[in-house]
Amino acid sequence: MSSRPDATTRRAGGRHGRPWRAVGAAVVVLLAMMGSGLIGASLKTTDAARPPQPVAGTSDRSPHGPFAEADLDARRVPTGLPRAAPTRIDIPRIGVRAGIMALGTNPDGTVQVPPLDQALLAGWYEPGPSPGEPGNSVIVGHVDSAAIGPAVFFSLGALQPGDTLSVERADGRTATFRVDSVASYPKDAFPTEQVYGPSDRPGLRVITCGGQFDEATGDYPENVIVFASLIP
Numbered sequence: 001m002s003s004r005p006d007a008t009t010r011r012a013g014g015r016h017g018r019p020w021r022a023v024g025a026a027v028v029v030l031l032a033m034m035g036s037g038l039i040g041a042s043l044k045t046t047d048a049a050r051p052p053q054p055v056a057g058t059s060d061r062s063p064h065g066p067f068a069e070a071d072l073d074a075r076r077v078p079t080g081l082p083r084a085a086p087t088r089i090d091i092p093r094i095g096v097r098a099g100i101m102a103l104g105t106n107p108d109g110t111v112q113v114p115p116l117d118q119a120l121l122a123g124w125y126e127p128g129p130s131p132g133e134p135g136n137s138v139i140v141g142h143v144d145s146a147a148i149g150p151a152v153f154f155s156l157g158a159l160q161p162g163d164t165l166s167v168e169r170a171d172g173r174t175a176t177f178r179v180d181s182v183a184s185y186p187k188d189a190f191p192t193e194q195v196y197g198p199s200d201r202p203g204l205r206v207i208t209c210g211g212q213f214d215e216a217t218g219d220y221p222e223n224v225i226v227f228a229s230l231i232p
Contacts (some may be wrong), residue, residue: 049150051114051143052158053210054182054224080230081132081201084171086124089139089206091165094155100167102126113140121150121176122206128196131167132175132230136203138195139167143208143220153208157182165228167204176227177204184210184222195225202230 086100103112103123114123122141129135142151159182166176185191191226195205204226211222 028036031221042144049154050213051150051156051208051210051224054157054184055160056129062175080134081105081130081169081173081175082171083130083133084169084173085126085177086131086137086139086167086169088168088223089122089165090168091156091159091163091206092159094158096155096165098122098141098152100124103140111140114142114152116142116145118149119145119148122152129202130169131177131204132169132173132202134200134202135197136196136205137167138205138207140207143210143224153206153224156175156206156208156226157184157210159226164231165204165206165226175202175204176231178231181225181227182224183227184224186211190223204228 013148043179088097088099090097098120098121101114101118101124103114104126105111111125112123114121119142122139124130125140129137131137131139141153141156143154143156146149159179161179161181162174163179165179166174195207206226206228208224209220209222209232210224211220213220
């Protein structure tokens with residue numbers, strides 16, 4: 001299978017058919033000012049199962065968290081790894097072990113997502129840093145699909161600060177991250193700068209859809225975002 005989705009499946013699938021908003025490095029500041037966010041691409045499951053949502057206040061304000069960067073001990077901050085494409089993501093707490101495909105942007109500026117017929121795969125935003133490189137690497141995935149039910153990141157909201165996740169890379173190395181915080185944001189208040197903004201430290205953001213599925217719009221109103229830092 002190619003590492004890139006076919007051009008015919010680059011648009012977000014689902015009843016709503018909306019794409020994920022453009023969030024390339026060149027437009028981060030503009031999007032932050034406009035209040036634009038990431039538009040999810042998930043479908044309601046056919047059973048009664050609902051994805052878990054982050055508990056309010058699930059953030060780690062320790063020196064490794066995103067809320068106290070000025071207090072970081074430079075001696076404990078990893079310098080990062082060279083660039084290498086990610087191949088697999090492992091999240092033990094929620095039983096995820098999934099392949100990763102590379103994603104870019106569509107001609108209209110929206111971010112590609114994994115095709116819904118491959119909803120058990122995650123996608124790496126290739127224009128950004130690779131996992132382990134200095135900067136914020138972004139991995140996205142569907143929460144569910146009408147065809148298969150729960151998808152790759154169905155249980156993402158159950159993660160807690162201190163949990164670990166690892167990303168296998170094409171160079172044979174594995175980048176291991178510690179969860180700093182887990183939060184849910186309305187899609188019209190997506191924290192663009194925190195997710196895609198520049199950083200001199202290796203970080204990871206894992207994103208899916210969240211909130212209560214809206215039958216009328218065929219969409220989830222929020223995005224669940226995991227903020228994590230490379231373990232020294």
